[in-house]
Structure formats: C-alpha cells, structure tokens
Amino acid sequence: MEQKKTERINRILTHPSYKAYVFQNAEKERDRVFCHHDMGHFLDVARLAVILNLTEGYGQDAELIYAAALLHDVGRHIQYETGEDHALVSARMAPAILKDCGFSQEESEQIVSAIATHRQVEVRDRKDLNGLLYRADKLSRPCYCCKQEGACNWKGDKKNRQLIW
Ligand SMILES: [Fe+2]
Numbered sequence: 435m436e437q438k439k440t441e442r443i444n445r446i447l448t449h450p451s452y453k454a455y456v457f458q459n460a461e462k463e464r465d466r467v468f469c470h471h472d473m474g475h476f477l478d479v480a481r482l483a484v485i486l487n488l489t490e491g492y493g494q495d496a497e498l499i500y501a502a503a504l505l506h507d508v509g510r511h512i513q514y515e516t517g518e519d520h521a522l523v524s525a526r527m528a529p530a531i532l533k534d535c536g537f538s539q540e541e542s543e544q545i546v547s548a549i550a551t552h553r554q555v556e557v558r559d560r561k562d563l564n565g566l567l568y569r570a571d572k573l574s575r576p577c578y579c580c581k582q583e584g585a586c587n588w589k590g591d592k593k594n595r596q597l598i599w
C-alpha cells in the first residue's frame with residue numbers, strides 16, 4: 435500500500451467514535467475467555483484479506499479492505515447488551531465514520547455491505563469484498579492453539595486446525 439493510501443485508514447484509527455467503540459468492545463470482553471474483537475483481530479483480518487486479495491486475484495482496493503476489516507466488529511459491544519447481530523450493528527455504525535474519514539458514498543456502501551455480510555456463509559465464495567472479508571475473518575482465529583477450543587461454539591469445520599498464511 436502506498437503511503438498516501440493509508441491516510442484515510444489512519445483517520446479511521448484516530449476517529450473519536452471509532453476509538454470509543456473499540457474501547458467499549460474491550461470493556462465488554464475484559465473477562466471473555468473466547469476470541470476478542472480487538473485491534474489485533476482487526477489487523478489480522480486486514481492483512482489476511484490483503485494477502486488473499488493478492489494471491490487469489492480478488493482485485494480489491496487495499497484501502498477499502500483495511501476500512502472494512504477495521505470496522506467489521508465495532509458493534510460487538512452492543513451485541514453483548516441487546517443480542518443484536520453485531521454485523522448489522524457495525525454496518526450501522528460504519529457510515530458516519532467512513533464519511534468523516536473521506537470515503538465516498540459508493541465506497542462506503544461497498545464497505546458497509548461487506549461488514550453486514552461478514553457472518554453469512556453464503557458470501558464466502560464470492561470474488562468481491564464481501565467474500566474476502568468473510569474468509570479473512572474466519573481464517574484469522576488461531577483455533578489450533580486455543581485453550582478454549584473444546585468449549586467454543588464454532589462448528590468443527592469452521593475451526594482452523596492449521597495455519598493458513
Ligand atoms: Fe464479527
């Protein structure tokens with residue numbers, strides 16, 4: 435990614451609402467024994483998606499990939515309170531941040547669509563940002579070295595038994 439292409443991404447990272455949401459996720463997950471929805475996860479997803487994008491020819495813009503990955507779980511803390519699917523909560527939270535950070539309406543819609551479907555297996559095989567985010571999100575979890583693997587409710591075939599990238 436060229437230097438200038440990271441400008442809007444860094445605006446997301448320093449956006450007050452974004453920082454507040456990430457902090458609220460951390461507060462809610464303080465005692466969580468399963469996977470967290472934190473900056474480490476967001477960056478794992480972003481970088482995995484960029485690798486898949488390059489190695490499998492998705493043809494997606496790296497800046498949009500990073501934006502989707504950084505924002506895809508920002509609403510997780512709300513799910514702990516209300517039970518609402520955090521993919522939809524995050525998709526609702528993302529547009530205001532994306533607008534403030536200089537993303538166009540068209541770019542925002544593409545990113546928000548990928549966020550909204552990141553838990554829908556139906557998009558897994560799509561060669562677009564939606565499919566890319568879905569796959570990178572699932573591949574990011576290190577089930578092969580997780581102490582809670584036995585108690586985790588991810589179905590067996592979804593768990594990562596070995597490292598891929
Ligand atoms: Fe998620």
Ligand SMILES: [Fe+2]
Nearest residue numbers: 475506507571
């Ligand atoms: Fe995630």
